Amino acid sequence: MVAVEGHIKKRNTEKTLKTLLAGGIAGCCAKSAVAPLDRVKILMQGHNKYYRHSGVFKSLNSVYQKEGVVGLYKGNYFQMIRVLPYSAVTFTSYDIYKSYLQNFTHHVHPNLVHLCAGSLAGMTAVILTYPLDVMRARIAFQLKGHHIYHGGMIETVKTISRQEGFMALYRGLFTSLLGMAPYGGLSFWAFERSKLFVLANFPGMFGSPHAENMDGLSLSVPAKLICGAFAGAVAQTVVYPLDVARRKLQLSTMLCEPHKYDGKSIWQILVTVRNDHGVVKGLFRGITVNYWRGVPSSAISFTMFEMMKQLLGLDTGVTR
Template sequence: MSSSSASAKGDYYWLRSFVAGGVAGCCAKSTIAPLDRVKILLQGQSPHYRHLGVFSTLTAVPKKEGILGLYKGNGAMMVRIFPYGAIQFMAFDKYKKMLSTRIGISTHIHRLLAGSMAGMTAVICTYPLDVIRARLAFQVTGDHRYTGIANVFQSIYRSEGVLGFYRGLTPTLIGMAPYAGLSFFTFGTLKSLGLKHFPDQLGRPSSDNPDVLVLKSHVNLLCGGVAGAFAQTVSYPLDVARRRMQLGAVLPDSDKCVSPMKTLKYVYEKFGIKKGLYRGLSLNYIRCVPSQAMAFTTYEFMKQVLHLN
C-alpha cells in the first residue's frame, strides 16, 4: 500500500513539474513574441526589412503588417513552447538529481551538464514545431507562402520530406548545449550563493514548505536575466546558423546553408561578424534578459503553487 502510494506521489510530482515548466515557458515567450519576430526577420535577411536595424524594424512591422504582424508565428510558438518548457525544466531536475546522486559529480558541474542535457532533450522533442514557427514568422504580409501551421507542415513534408522538419537541428543542439547549460548553471549558482551568504536580504521561506528558503521574486528576476544574457552571448552565432538552415528554400541562398560550418562560413564571408554572425544580437540581449528572468521566476513560483518544494 505504501509502495503504491509513493509511486502515485512520484507520478503526480513529475506531472506537476511538467505543468510548472510549461507555464514558465509560455509566460516567458509571450512577453517577447514581438522581439522574436523581428529577430527572425533580421537573421534571415528579409528583403522587406534587411535595410533596417532592430528598432526601426520593430516600428516598421506594425506599419506594414498591422500590430498583429508582431505576433506572426506566435500560435505555433505557444504550441511548441509549452512542451518545450515543460520537458526542459522537468528534465533538468531529473538529470541534476541523477548526476549528483548516482555519479557524484560536484554541484557546479552537475548544474552545467544537467542544463545542457535538458536543453538538448527539449529541442529534440519539439524541433519540428520550431521549424514551422520560423517559416510562419519569416513571412511578410503581401508576400505569403503559407496559410497556417497545417499548410506549413504539408508543404515541408511534400517538398523537403521528413528531414525538412529537422533542418538546422545540429547547430541548434550544438548551440543549446552551452546556452542551456550556462543559463541553468549561472542561475543556480547565483541562487545558491545568494541564499548561502545573504539569506535574510535575498531569501524568504517557500510558501509550500517553510523549511525551504527561496529567492525573493525581484532577486529571481535579476538572477534569471543575468543568466540569460551571459548564455546568449556565447551561443548567438550558432543561433543565426540555425535560423538560416531552418528557413531553407524560403531563402534565395539556401544552397549555401546546408551544414552548420558552411552556414557560419558563408554568413561570415558575405555579411561579416557584426552584420552577419551577430546581426540582431542587440535585440537578443533585450529579449533574452526578460525572457529568462520570467522563465526562472515563473518556474520558481509555480513550484510553490504546485507544492514541488
Template sequence: MTIEASIPGNTKPHMGTRDHQEYFWLRSFVAGGVAGCCAKSTIAPLDRVKILLQAHNHHYNHLGVFSVLRAVPKKEGFLGLYKGNGAMMVRIFPYGAIQFTAFDRYRKILIGKLGITGHIHRLMAGSMAGITAVVCTYPLDMIRARLAFQVKGEHKYAGIIDAFRVIYAKEGGFRGFYRGLTPTIIGMAPYAGISFFTFGTLKTIGLSHAPRVLGRPSSDNPNVLVLKSHVNLMCGGIAGAIAQTVSYPLDVARRRMQLGSSLAGAEKYATMSKTLRYVYNEHGIQKGLYRGLSLNYIRCIPSQAVAFTTYELMRQVLHLN
C-alpha cells in the same frame, strides 16, 4: 531549473516523502510549460524581429531593431508583431515542460547515481535537458520560424497545418522538419548548460551568504527558502546574457538553415559549416554572426523575469516545494 534551497539549519528534506512525490513529474511538467508560454508571449514581438534580422528579410534588411519594431505594425498591422506566435505556443509548452522536468531528473541522476557533485552537475544536467527539449520539439520550432519570416502579401504557408503539409511534401518528408538541428544541438548544449550553471551558482551563493535579504519562505512550504522575484530577474538576466553571447552564432546558423527554401541561394545553407562560413564571408561578425544580438540582450531581462517568476509561482501553486 529548480530555484529553492533549504533554510540554513533546517534538517527537514525539502522534497518530502514518496507520497508527496506522487505525480511530481506531471506537476513539474505543467509548471515548466506555463512558465515558458508566459515568457515567450511577453517577448513575441522581439522574437519576430530577431528572425527577420537574422535571415536578412529584404523588406527590413536596411533597418535596425527599433526601426523594424516600428515598421512591422505599419506594414502588417499590430498583430504582425505576433506572427508565428501560435506555433511558438504549441512548441514552447512542451519545450519548457520537458526542459525543466528533464533538468531535475538529470540532476538527480548525476548526483545520486553517478556521484557528480559541485556546480558541474548543473552544467551537465542543463546541457542534457536543453538538448532533450530541442530534439523533442524541433519540428514546431521550424514551423514557427517559417511563419514568422513571412511578410504580409507574400505568404507561402496558410498556417501551422499547411506549413507541416508543404514542408513534408516538398522538403524530403520528416527529414525536412529537422533542417538546422545540428547547429541547434551544438548551440543548445553550451547555452542551456551555461544558463542553468550560472543561475544555479548565483542562486546558491545568494541564498548561502544573504538568505534573509535575497530569499523568502516558499508559500507552500515555509521550511524552503526561494529567491525573491527581483533577485530571480537579476540572476536570470545575467545567466541569459552570458549564455546568449557564447552560443549566438550557432543560433544565426540554425535560423538560416531552418528557413532554407525561403531564402535565395538555399544551397549555401545546406550544412552548419557552410552556413557559418557564408554568413561570415558575406556579412562579417558584427553584421552577420552577431546580427540581432543586441535584441537578444533586450529580450533577456523581461523573458527571464517572467519565466522565473511564473515558474516559481507555479511550483508553489502545485506544491512542488
C-alpha cells in the same frame, strides 16, 4: 511494502506532472511577453530583404505599420504550441537529470551536475519539439503579401513535406543540439550559482521570509528575475553564432541565395555568414534584440517556474 511503493510511485508521478505544468506555464508567459521582439529577431537573423538594414525599433515600427499588431505576433501560435511542451520537458527533465546525477555520481562537482543536467534537458526538449520550431520560424519570416504557408499547423506540415520532403522539418536539428548543449547547461548553471551567491551574500535583502535555513532558502521575486536575467545573458552570448546558423538552415529555402546554406555544414555556414556580413552584422546580427527579448524571457521563465513550484507545493530550495 506494496502500499508504500504504490504511495511513492504516486507521489513521484504527481511531482512530475506538477513540474510539467509549472514549466509549461513558465515558458508560455515568457515567450508571449517577448513575442514581437522574437519576430523581429528572426527577420534580422535571416537578413530579410526588407529588414536587412533596419535596427530593432525601426523594424518593430515597420512590422506594425505594414501588418498591424497581429504582425508583431505572427508565428506566436506555433510558438505557444511548441513552448508549452518544450518548457515543460526542459524544466522537468532538468530536475530528473539533476537528481539522477546527484544520486549516482557522488564525487562529481555540483557545477558539473548543473551543466550536464541543463545540457541534457535542453537537448531532450529540442528533439521532441523541433518541427514546431521550424514551422514557427518560417511563418514568422513571411511578410504580408508574400506568404508561402497558409492555414494552420497541419497545412504547413503538408506544404513543407510536399515541397521539400518530411525531413525538412528537422533541418538544422544538429546545429540546434550543438548550440543547446552549452546553452542549456550554462543557463541552468548560471541560475543555480547566482541563486546560491545571492542568498549567501544578501539573505536579508533577497531571501524569502518563509525560509528557515540555508538549504531551504527561497529567492524573492526581484532576486529571481535578476538571477534569471543573468543566466539568460551568459548563455545567449556564448551560443549566439550557432543560433544564427540554425536560423539560416531553417530558412534556407526562403532566402535570396539558398544554395549558400542548404545542405552546408555548420562551419561552412558560419564562414559564409562571416564573409558576407562580417562578425558584428553577421554572426552576431540581431544579438541586441536577442538580449532585449532573451534576457527578460529567461528572467520571466525561471521566475514563473520557481513561483509555480512554490504554488504547487514543490521544493524550491537552493541546491549546492
